[in-house]
Amino acid sequence: MTNVLIATEKPFAPAAVAQMSEICKMAGYQVQCLEKYTEKSQLLEAASSAHALIVRSDQVDREVLDAASELKIVVRAGAGYDNVDTNYAKEKGICVMNTPGQNSNAVAELAIGLAIYGIRELFSGEMGGELRGRTLGLHGYGYVARNVHRIARAFGMNVMVYTRYSKAQAASQGIGVTKSLEELYAVSDVVSIHVPARGEHLMSVSMDVLKHLKEHAIIVNTARKEVVNEEELCQFMAERPDVKYLSDIAPDCADRFKRDFEGRYYFTPKKLGAQTAEANLNAGVAAAEQIVEFFEHGDRTFQVNK
Secondary structure, three states: OOEEEEEEOOOOOHHHHHHHHHHHHHOOOEEEEEEOOOOHHHHHHHHOOOOEEEEOOOOEOHHHHHHOOOOOEEEEOOOOOOOEOHHHHHHOOOEEEEOOOOOHHHHHHHHHHHHHHHHOHHHOOOOOOOOOOOEEEEEOOOHHHHHHHHHHHHOOOEEEEEOOOOHHHHHHOOOEEOOOHHHHHHHOOEEEEOOOOOHHHOOOEOHHHHOOOOOOOEEEEOOOHHHEOHHHHHHHHHHOOOOEEEEOOOOOOHHHHHHHOOOOEEEOOOOOOOOOHHHHHHHHHHHHHHHHHHHHHOOOOOEOOO
8 A cells, every 4th residue: 555654843733634545545645744853863753654754844865765665756835945865866866756736825925025115114113115116126937926926016126137058938928028137136126046055056045146235125035945045135135234134044144134134134933935724724735636637647747856
């Protein structure tokens, strides 16, 4: 019998687990849940008999993949999959998938919320501004960015984007497409970052780009901290006291922000973009459905380690 392990240090909502389990059981699979585990050894033991693994932000490294000798598929319930060693999984013949788009509205709403918080001077009571009429720059144009665009239009914002892979699609939606990342930062009042933590995107938010920012610009990062050169961001913010940085993940240099940039930054207590009941349910159900399609029909539509 196919054994599906739902391993989540940060658990799914009970309603999501119930639907995920029902989908798997309807296919004749056995479901095991490992929630709120505190030791990696617990994951290694549980994974040893799993044919399929569903995770959230849990680390699926070489040790986990080696321990899971029966494993055929890992599904990361969410868009980002940098927590899974995709290359080693490929070596072992293990399919790795994500669930793109399932969390996108939740993350997009948070991005706009952070932009509002920033432009209203962190709700300090000081005179703030409005989003209407300002320019939003989308650094990347994936599922989340497209939802940010949709919401920003309702606020009356002008939207620009820099993307290397979706220029035609962005232009077809009436978005201005810049020729470079530097140009995007130069024309934007609010920059919202939506690129994955891999390849050319790693540390792409550097001094070379930041130095082009408009006065009083706001940077919103609901992607990954690894896309920002944190040392150069701190250097830039020290030189430009008009700029704010808001994110749903604290940088490694958070103590320096606390010391030097009071009133100009905000970090949520933990990675918060997908932390809604709706996104939690959508991503979990999609993961379970993809596992069933994989085993029953060989469907690899969302495979990320081809």
